[in-house]
Amino acid sequence: MLTVQQHSRLGKEVLQNCNLADLTDQQVHQLKQSLWEHGVIVVRKQKLTASQLKEFAIRTFGDSTLGSRLKPPDPGTNPDLQSPGVSILGNPKGLSQEVTGKFAWQWHHDKDHLPKTEGLDMNTLYVVMLYGVEIPPEGTDGNPHTTQFLDMQQVYQNLNPQHRQQLEQLWMYHLSPITPQPGVEIPRKLHPIVSTHKVTGRKGLYLGSDTSILKGLEDKPEEAKDYWHELFGTILNSTPVYAHIWEPGDIVFWDNSQVMHSGIPYDAKKYKRIALRVGVVNNT
Ligand SMILES: O=C(O)CCC(=O)C(=O)O
Numbered sequence: 001m002l003t004v005q006q007h008s009r010l011g012k013e014v015l016q017n018c019n020l021a022d023l024t025d026q027q028v029h030q031l032k033q034s035l036w037e038h039g040v041i042v043v044r045k046q047k048l049t050a051s052q053l054k055e056f057a058i059r060t061f062g063d064s065t066l067g068s069r070l071k072p073p074d075p076g077t078n079p080d081l082q083s084p085g086v087s088i089l090g091n092p093k094g095l096s097q098e099v100t101g102k103f104a105w106q107w108h109h110d111k112d113h114l115p116k117t118e119g120l121d122m123n124t125l126y127v128v129m130l131y132g133v134e135i136p137p138e139g140t141d142g143n144p145h146t147t148q149f150l151d152m153q154q155v156y157q158n159l160n161p162q163h164r165q166q167l168e169q170l171w172m173y174h175l176s177p178i179t180p181q182p183g184v185e186i187p188r189k190l191h192p193i194v195s196t197h198k199v200t201g202r203k204g205l206y207l208g209s210d211t212s213i214l215k216g217l218e219d220k221p222e223e224a225k226d227y228w229h230e231l232f233g234t235i236l237n238s239t240p241v242y243a244h245i246w247e248p249g250d251i252v253f254w255d256n257s258q259v260m261h262s263g264i265p266y267d268a269k270k271y272k273r274i275a276l277r278v279g280v281v282n283n284t
């Protein structure tokens, strides 16, 4: 696996020296165009409250925030870090706290509630904004703290033509990452592996995460997992991984319909991490 810190397409830095809370309509428009074009964009040096982050998400993408249960405010956590619909990833209360967001330490597209939301395709423009408020100096691998991304359009381009054709015929069932309450059935959704981007029309692979099941292997969960890992291994051999090195104040936006990502473990007994997360479906 080749990891790069500069990528030809992903991770474009936009709106230098701007405050997201007071952009013009034209700047908002440009930010979105860059996001569809680049898959992952970064705005640096921000200082927002959780409410301002959410207001920005609503103004920019529409009001359909997803991906967070609406929890009551926590009196033990700084109110500036809290707003309904904004999750806090990490250990904001310090070194003894269990880390929230460990589920993200594997390769995935964020699916959240998409499988149980009627009318949303898996290639819906589902954007996640992650705002690094406090950043550990290193991951458990000793390297700077990063989130990693894979360009799934580049992955598609790098497949050999026979493999591309083969995958064009295949579909996967996608499961919600949330374990349902006993007795509650969350429907799974069927989606073609080759996905066409709703704005740019470019093709890419949509793989969900390793819980996704190739159509035809519904009754063979082990084979389904092996299939997924084998395909993913081929991909990691052919396409570089982009690692975003976090600085406090960074807001990273990614478009789940064209990139996969993975969080990287850090030592929560030594370091604190606070990252605010908003997930939103573009409907403007
Ligand atoms: O914490 C990270 O670096 C990644 C988080 C993630 O996967 C997510 O917020 O969807």
Ligand SMILES: [Fe+2]
Binding pocket: 104, 108, 109, 110, 261
């Ligand atoms: Fe994620």
